[in-house]
Amino acid sequence: MFxxxxxxxxxxxxGAVEHAEGARAQTVDAEHLLLALLDREGSRxxxxxxxxxxxxxxxxxxQALAEARRRAGLTRAETDALAGLGIxxxxxxARVEEAHGVGAMSGERTGRRWWSGQHRSFSKGAKEVxxxxxxxxxxxxxxxxxxxxxxxxxxxxxxxxxxxLADHGVTHESLTRVLGGGTGEACA
Numbered sequence: 001m002f003x004x005x006x007x008x009x010x011x012x013x014x015g016a017v018e019h020a021e022g023a024r025a026q027t028v029d030a031e032h033l034l035l036a037l038l039d040r041e042g043s044r045x046x047x048x049x050x051x052x053x054x055x056x057x058x059x060x061x062x063q064a065l066a067e068a069r070r071r072a073g074l075t076r077a078e079t080d081a082l083a084g085l086g087i088x089x090x091x092x093x094a095r096v097e098e099a100h101g102v103g104a105m106s107g108e109r110t111g112r113r114w115w116s117g118q119h120r121s122f123s124k125g126a127k128e129v130x131x132x133x134x135x136x137x138x139x140x141x142x143x144x145x146x147x148x149x150x151x152x153x154x155x156x157x158x159x160x161x162x163x164x165l166a167d168h169g170v171t172h173e174s175l176t177r178v179l180g181g182g183t184g185e186a187c188a
Contacts, residue, residue: 004134008043008147012036013130020120027123031065031073033130034154034161037147038062044148048178054168061168068160075163129153129161140179148179 002010015036020028038058040046049055071079071090082088122130132153137145154161155172165171 004145006144006146009145009150012147012150015039017120028120028126029123030125030129030161033126033150037151044146045151048148048175051178052170052174054170057168061164064164073160075160129157132157
């Protein structure tokens with residue numbers, strides 16, 4: 001599948017692996033793909049993020065992802081649904097962190113034995129994003145899968161990345177407007 005990826009899209013995938021390694025996560029998640037996209041400059045996705053105003057708010061996007069990771073990756077909608085059942089997620093997070101340290105629910109492996117170079121597989125969510133990126137490229141009649149297709153895919157898959165992007169003005173509709181129709185231009 002990666003043979004159809006542009007240089008920028010491959011850099012995003014590699015950057016996602018590096019973010020997962022930095023967080024000592026066992027798998028590469030969709031959130032890592034978004035973090036890697038935020039690192040990019042001079043690509044179609046970075047242009048689209050800047051055009052939508054998210055380029056200047058990259059730190060706020062990173063902070064929102066960190067906050068979601070701290071609540072074990074729950075979206076606000078999931079947190080609200082649990083609150084409707086009488087479950088206060090922030091209280092649970094506070095109690096777990098009191099007992100086990102800050103970030104205990106994030107899935108990060110701080111304080112545990114970890115070694116560099118371990119192969120990290122892609123989570124189901126990250127695989128779905130990459131598959132959706134392929135679908136986005138095909139729908140736009142692009143011959144190659146670019147980082148803009150990964151960004152488009154993140155906006156349509158329900159979860160924390162889509163929620164965080166939408167909160168910062170980046171939706172599938174706004175991205176489609178900025179990127180224009182599929183033209184086959186993503187061939188570099």
